[in-house]
Amino acid sequence: MDASQLLKGVLDVAVLAVVRDEDGYGYDVVRRLRAAGLEDVGDASVYGTLRRLFQAGALTSYVVPSDEGPHRKYYAINDRGRSVLEDSTKTWRTFADTVDGLLGPVAA
Amino acid sequence: MDASQLLKGVLDVAVLAVVRDEDGYGYDVVRRLRAAGLEDVGDASVYGTLRRLFQAGALTSYVVPSDEGPHRKYYAINDRGRSVLEDSTKTWRTFADTVDGLLGPVAA
DNA sequence: CCGCAGTACTGCGCATTGAGCGGTACCGTC
DNA sequence: GACGGTACCGCTCAATGCGCAGTACTGCGG
Numbered sequence: 001m002d003a004s005q006l007l008k009g010v011l012d013v014a015v016l017a018v019v020r021d022e023d024g025y026g027y028d029v030v031r032r033l034r035a036a037g038l039e040d041v042g043d044a045s046v047y048g049t050l051r052r053l054f055q056a057g058a059l060t061s062y063v064v065p066s067d068e069g070p071h072r073k074y075y076a077i078n079d080r081g082r083s084v085l086e087d088s089t090k091t092w093r094t095f096a097d098t099v100d101g102l103l104g105p106v107a108a
Numbered sequence: 109m110d111a112s113q114l115l116k117g118v119l120d121v122a123v124l125a126v127v128r129d130e131d132g133y134g135y136d137v138v139r140r141l142r143a144a145g146l147e148d149v150g151d152a153s154v155y156g157t158l159r160r161l162f163q164a165g166a167l168t169s170y171v172v173p174s175d176e177g178p179h180r181k182y183y184a185i186n187d188r189g190r191s192v193l194e195d196s197t198k199t200w201r202t203f204a205d206t207v208d209g210l211l212g213p214v215a216a
Numbered sequence: 217c218c219g220c221a222g223t224a225c226t227g228c229g230c231a232t233t234g235a236g237c238g239g240t241a242c243c244g245t246c
Numbered sequence: 247g248a249c250g251g252t253a254c255c256g257c258t259c260a261a262t263g264c265g266c267a268g269t270a271c272t273g274c275g276g
Binding site: 008 | 110111112113114115116117118121122125126141144145146197199200202203204205206207208209210211
């Protein structure tokens with residue numbers, strides 16, 4: 001199995017979770033996700049997810065010019081984002097439990 | 109979040125796990141998956157997965173004529189399938205733990 | 217002074233894969 | 247003999263992660 005397929009549907013929550021902890025800009029979110037264990041995420045996937053989430057109204061953004069490189073587009077979570085994150089977290093837990101239940105009986 | 113996206117990459121393992129417990133034919137696998145909690149799986153998705161798995165050499169199949177309906181195409185797991193299932197299970201556990209770690213810190 | 221590496225963001229096209237819908241076919245019953 | 251339930255399949259669509267290329271800015275080494 002390719003972990004990239006597992007990522008589908010989870011990247012959103014992961015990004016939301018990372019940003020909830022602290023505002024972040026794309027490049028940084030990528031690093032944090034990788035540090036958290038999602039080592040194979042492509043940067044383009046994260047940028048895309050960030051944009052989708054922003055368009056969906058779950059994130060706000062502001063640009064911060066940087067002296068040490070290009071500007072950084074920071075994203076911050078808002079109420080809608082928090083509620084999406086909460087719902088998604090529940091969905092995830094339920095789903096994960098179900099899968100564990102299916103796989104568990106033998107390979108427990 | 110839509111659970112259908114979560115399913116991606118997991119249907120394979122789920123189907124493998126269900127068939128490992130007992131040989132099954134499409135229609136039946138669908139029922140068992142739904143009973144296990146994956147209530148939204150489409151039948152076509154399962155049939156497709158079964159065929160993909162079969163083509164990948166993880167399943168064998170045999171047709172059993174039925175007196176009480178159309179023939180049934182049973183699928184059985186083989187060694188390759190078992191090893192795929194094992195690997196996928198590990199991948200899943202690792203992945204699930206990572207996601208839990210990301211979401212957990214707050215909603216623990 | 218130029219190029220290169222690192223940072224940061226974006227666009228485009230591709231592949232995978234689950235879903236929906238429709239179609240075929242068989243059986244028993246009313 | 248039409249209908250509902252069982253059983254399977256094909257086609258097309260949509261979502262989404264990925265790879266790659268491109269733009270741009272900063273600072274450093276040659």
